[in-house]
Amino acid sequence: MLTVKPSSGMKRKDLEMMLQKVRGFPSPDAFLEQYQTPATIAADLLFSAYSQGDIAGRTVVDLGCGTGILGIGASLLGADEVIGVDVDEDAVSRAAENAESVGSEVDWVVCDVRTFQASADTVVMNPPFGAQKRHADRPFLEKAIETADVVYSLHLAGTEEFVARLITSTGSSYEVQKRYKFEIPHTFAFHTKAKAHVEVALFRIETQG
Ligand code: SAH
Numbered sequence: 001m002l003t004v005k006p007s008s009g010m011k012r013k014d015l016e017m018m019l020q021k022v023r024g025f026p027s028p029d030a031f032l033e034q035y036q037t038p039a040t041i042a043a044d045l046l047f048s049a050y051s052q053g054d055i056a057g058r059t060v061v062d063l064g065c066g067t068g069i070l071g072i073g074a075s076l077l078g079a080d081e082v083i084g085v086d087v088d089e090d091a092v093s094r095a096a097e098n099a100e101s102v103g104s105e106v107d108w109v110v111c112d113v114r115t116f117q118a119s120a121d122t123v124v125m126n127p128p129f130g131a132q133k134r135h136a137d138r139p140f141l142e143k144a145i146e147t148a149d150v151v152y153s154l155h156l157a158g159t160e161e162f163v164a165r166l167i168t169s170t171g172s173s174y175e176v177q178k179r180y181k182f183e184i185p186h187t188f189a190f191h192t193k194a195k196a197h198v199e200v201a202l203f204r205i206e207t208q209g
Pocket of ligand 1: 032033034035036037063064065066067068069070085086087088091111112113114125126127128
């Protein structure tokens with residue numbers, strides 16, 4: 001059977017340019033690990049998900065959306081419905097402003113991911129990496145797997161084994177599809193260098209549905 005995928009017609013470069021306009025955290029919180037995904041990485045992640053049929057025409061949830069870059073990008077690529085969830089009200093206000101400024105449509109919810117309830121086709125997320133609080137990404141992975149059929153999630157390369165074990169313990173399968181160097185600018189007092197790079201891995205998870 002021939003399946004026709006819905007298409008946004010947007011090119012990767014155009015998406016990246018739009019996402020460069022997304023403004024960062026008004027007052028980043030170290031404990032919540034508030035680092036915005038760089039536009040190049042966000043665009044690459046989203047385009048990859050899009051080309052696998054997981055964005056256009058789909059219901060997409062962005063868990064720990066921060067200032068909204070992933071949810072906004074999913075909307076620009078033709079997602080049917082997008083919900084962005086974050087515990088930080090200031091970040092979500094910024095996300096709503098960002099969405100409006102690029103003409104995307106996202107529903108924003110302020111709550112802890114643990115209490116969020118919905119079902120979706122796809123989750124896209126860049127959760128806390130667990131640098132401040134060990135395994136802070138655990139509730140995100142659990143919620144994402146419970147919520148969607150397919151999950152795209154960024155994790156610190158050094159935590160890959162933990163992430164993989166958690167995924168397979170739920171009966172889900174995964175593939176590490178990409179690796180990125182993620183630039184962390186000097187944001188918090190405990191940072192000693194002007195900027196640092198961390199290696200991150202993009203997991204694509206297929207859940208039990
Ligand atoms: N996804 C965004 C932000 C990444 S930073 C981006 O890619 O740019 C991680 C985000 O997770 C922060 O916005 C932080 O406020 C949020 N967060 C941390 N713990 C959370 C929790 N328990 N529930 C909901 N959001 C949380």
